[in-house]
Amino acid sequence: MQVSSPITGQNNVKILREVLTNDIVNTWKELFGLDIKKEFRGNEKIYLCLCVESGLLFYSPSEVAGSDSLYKSLSEKFDWYYGDDKWEFDIAFDIIKKYNPKSLLEIGAGRGHFIEKIQSLGVSSLGLEFNKEALAFAENKKLPIINSTMESLIFQKKSYDVVVSFEVFEHLTDPKAYLEESLQLLTQNGLMIIAVPNRKSFIRHADVALEMPPHHMLSMDVDFFKYIAKSYNLEILKTLYEPLAEYHIDYYLWMIKQGYLSFTPSRKVNKVISVFLKMFKTLLEIGWIRSLFRGQTIMVVFKKK
Template identity: 35%
Template sequence: MTVFSPINKSSDVTILTILKRSQIIEAWHQQFQIDITEEIGEQEEIYLYRCNQTNLMFFVPFDIAGSDKLYEQLEKYDWYYMPEKWEHNVALQDLENCQKVVEVGCGRGAFVERLCTKLKLDAQGIELNSNAVKYAQKKGIPVLKLDVHDFSIDMANYFDAVCSFQVLEHISDPYIFLESLIKLVKPGGNLIISVPNAESFLKRIENHLLDQPPHHMTRWSQKSFDSLTSIFPLRVKKFRIEPLATYHVDSYLSDQLFPMPKLILLEKITRRVSHHILKPILKNSSFLRNLIPGHTLYVCFEKLG
């Protein structure tokens, strides 16, 4: 079977990893107490490929992206919908001269609320998670349950800026999704996207369940975003990498210190050094954290034409 990249339809791809369906189902049950049997299809093996032309990594089969039901179960965890993110603050700079803004995949609408109340923008959000939409609407935040493809037909070339934070990686067909986002933006307007950084320290975490199907379907890098300018009418205006966040310090230190051979005495020593010396230093030094690439990539495109 020939596999094609979902972003440029190229067959110049390399297989990176093979995952077992049964192992993923069991891991989700143990870690999150969520049954994903119906989410992940019938194929016993799931493949991770890299497009050699764009550096985009993607999972096959394509039809195993999580449903609304999966996200409704994940939202019971407080960390899942963070009301304020690093990329929100970066985006505010790129929205200074905008008036009409939409956030696609806005969750509970925290950023939309911020745009409406603090910046007085004509902002709205669309979201597919029914519970998140109800939560936002109860707070009076202008969020509607709409599909972006249908929305883009009715609102083509309407918005000064379109934002989508931590959504693209969940989409099984990123080409259609990006095409819809771009359609919403006025020529000369901004398309703002953030995704997990495929080249951060998190990439070395084995069996990172939230970075594979049915949760994530693609993995992005700066090269992947740069390649979009040859596929769509876009120009990169700004590209940023989030510095290591304080709440990721523990994960970062574990990743850096504990892949070494499991010698019990050595592990005890490194854990003590990590906890008592390195952890406080990193958490209290924004200068040092700024030197370490963190979780999120941020890109602001200008729509051409």
């Protein structure tokens, strides 16, 4: 089986494992009440692959990436899908405030929560989004979010001092085009800010439905972003890790438990782990203790040289 890397275009790729799509379909039905079988377009198996050069993990084939209707279903059924209170919003806001740009572009702006926040700085901003439900929400709030593409903005000779994306990059099937188009739109010395799930965070302990196709197609850590900086002649100004969020405590503990049980799946070990995690949860509910543990998201701030 020949697979090419979506970031290098080369076939220096290792297939790490195969995943039965029916298992993912059943998990989505159980967790979310959604039937996603059609999203896999007849593929009974998908493959988790490693781009050896960049360190990027990606799923193949790319055709199993989620459709517009999938994101519509998620956003309509779950209010948390386009959350308005995210760690990365606050951190990016503070960075942008110090940078004092004239213009900003957000890729995958969702319902416009960050665009609305950034407008308080007087920055000329624009968001791109394709989800019709999210677009309608943003339109009702009169936010500058449109259904368009970076390619269209490049054709119009637009440019921006800051280009941001939050929890978008991991959904892509063509990250190379995304980076190249983002940098075409970015002014000299401009900032590109990317926030994604950190694959070396607690999510590594178990398979997570939303971290796999048809939802997520890519998985990254800091080494991948170092590769990006070197490949595109960018300077990394900051690498920031989200502290464990209060609303992720139960999720975090469940992940740890799954990680241990994958090695020693006995009833006795399960009981011991459950007692330990119950005590650990009490500690994590204390804010300053929880802040010592890394959460799910990594955010990288690049500067275009």
